Amino acid sequence: MKVFSTIASISLITSASAFTPSIPSRTTTALHSTTEAAATPTKNNKASPGDRDILVRCASGQQVERTPVWLMRQAGRYMSAFRQYSDKYPFRERSETPSMAIELSLQCHRAYGMDGIIMFSDILTPLPTLGIEFDVVKGTGPVISTKIRTEEDVQKLKDAESVNFDETLPFIREILGSLSKEAEEANTSLIGFVGAPFTLAAYTIEGKSSKHCLATKKMMMADENGSSKAMTQFMDKIATMIGNYGCHQIECGAQVIQVFESWAHQMTPKHFEEYGKPAAQKAIKIMKDKYPDVPVIYFANGGSSYLELQKDMGADMIAVDWSVDMAQARKILGPEVPISGNIDPTILFGTKEQIEQAVRDCIDKAGGPGKHLLNLGHGVMQGTPEEAVGWLVDECKRYKGKDA
Template sequence: MKILPTIYITLLSTTAAFAPPPSSRTFNTLHSTTEAAIASTANDEVNPGDRDILVRCASGKQVERTPVWLMRQAGRYMAAFRQYSDKYPFRERSETPSMAIELSLQCHRAYGMDGIIMFSDILTPLPTLGIDFDVVKGIGPVITTEVRNVEDVKKLKDAESVNFDETLPFIREILTSLAKEAEDANTSLIGFVGAPFTLAAYTIEGKSSKHCLRTKEMMMADENGSSKAMSLFLDKLAAMIGNYGCHQIECGAQVIQVFESWAHQLSPRQFEEFAKPASQKAIRIMKEKYPDVPVIYFANGGSSYLELQRDMGADMIAVDWSVDMAQARKILGPDIPISGNIDPTILFGTKEQIEQAVRDCIDKAGGPGKHLLNLGHGVMQGTPEEAVGWLVDECKRYRGKEA
């Protein structure tokens, strides 16, 4: 029988800077609707090994079957999620513990992935350095703090002295509660951080950008010696992100994924010179303090320089959908654990197509239990909800070509 988590009814207050949370009556109504929308899956039997199968796999161990979780597994493809996203601004949802907890749990209750990931954003820790941001519906992230030169970087707060319990008090409350929920649900808890280059690019551009021209101008200035603002900014971000990952672990996260969401903006040379060293520093901070907690590194759009990711210092490399899994396995070599990499658009196909894609990915990665199944990017808005269930169920069922 599937273990259901505690139902959260009372909303907890968020920081005074944001709009007040919904009333208890509103939350109860939304929660009841959420429960009614949850579909049962074919994986109702409790297996004690499921509790840490994702953690063991991310640590590089061969496991009894291929574990699965999905990037953006909590998202707008779910009707239950949209009841919140259509009504409450992003930061209110992600920084109000009761809502963030509920949104983190919806997808696991519906599909039984092998991990619950905290509902949050890679930009969430930026205010700890004095960088202000918002996420505007229909526009995306908007960052108003200007970072263009060395003086701007020096004005930012000290990355080494950040007290995350003071600056981001909701994170401990969210993760501590989710850790208990994950234990009760016999699964793992995943935390995540944004990679330094990605956060730097968002900040420098002030929003999403097709070309990251300002960012690349700062990188060129760094290379020609006219300004070291980029290097200084990346180093500051790396220290903060590494410490933020440690904070998540201390709050209950059992795995940390590092998202280099803008790797597609980088040439191999730019990755090696700027993004890679900064991410390595952040990962090193986490691994030196918590060597037994696996760290996964994902460079979205970075498959063209996958060979440069062999020595990131992470326990596992996640790959995007633009490379064949067998080729990715060959490039990385047999000793580097791998995660990925089904094309998210497959979830708009038939049940048979989805199940075949799962089997192909598992086989090309080395067979059942040899890698961590995921999409090669996030679940797309508009994805049929039943398609996610088909993917998860087939991954848990598949035991290889001979089975």
């Protein structure tokens, strides 16, 4: 299969069996020496023994000594050190070569000192374990070649219960295993993540990024009128695989798992209740039944219009996007539901004062320092000034509350 460079906004990988990296193997230590100078540290807060698990404790619902912080897409093209790799190597090569994936996971933490290191990967990573194949075409993005339209198409996929992730995605254990050691040495937490079943199903059905997800919605309508149960069957299969994949990440060292419903904006509240929610709940339950002490965060990007339906997902924490006011989100979810979010990513293009004020406002509206997990309401955008990320992280760690 021909390998194409990815566009900046798309991050995908396929199974290792479909691709053999062309660059020589390099150790994490060697990579550190080549890129540390490119990422100028901005963190100026003294380390505390509690920093090691403050994010884990917060995600579990505990009130903690200060507000912890990590950012979605915190490893990305806004960093010059990251672009040294992304401008030269295709995404699949970077993410399937453990030494490179480890380095790219660590760059942002070394520079900014977030309260968690997140594995450099993508939500579509495990699809090949079910026999779903895709490529990444420059200028187009992901193109998924496996067609799913009928019950017969679903039945042809591999058994979700019997996936051996060490065989199909062997790089995951090496990446997370090494990152686990790095996180311990850096006195921070290790975050894993998975895609939610609806998002993965819709991406596969559409075969590419889609504005309206019409093919997916037609399958849901066919499911509702009883002419085909392909949608329900497909999502159930993905939910099983994703739940087990999350467990695999935990077994490899992840201390927290975030579930990304990246295409929540494609679902009406009715669609969410009937399709997205039950499938996500199943995946989350698989993880929580096996590892009850490992917190799971659920994030529905574009799902704030039905935030009240997310109170009983079975996750330990709900992450909210930037389209809802944090105080309103806290009111909708209630004080008993731990919350994460939700600064508008475009704030990072503002002044230092604007960024720091946005951090303080978000923390105050969430209940005050230590009452929620600070994040953006979506990922760090390409072109974001590097120093802006440092200002956000530093202010979050420094802020003691309105009355301090």
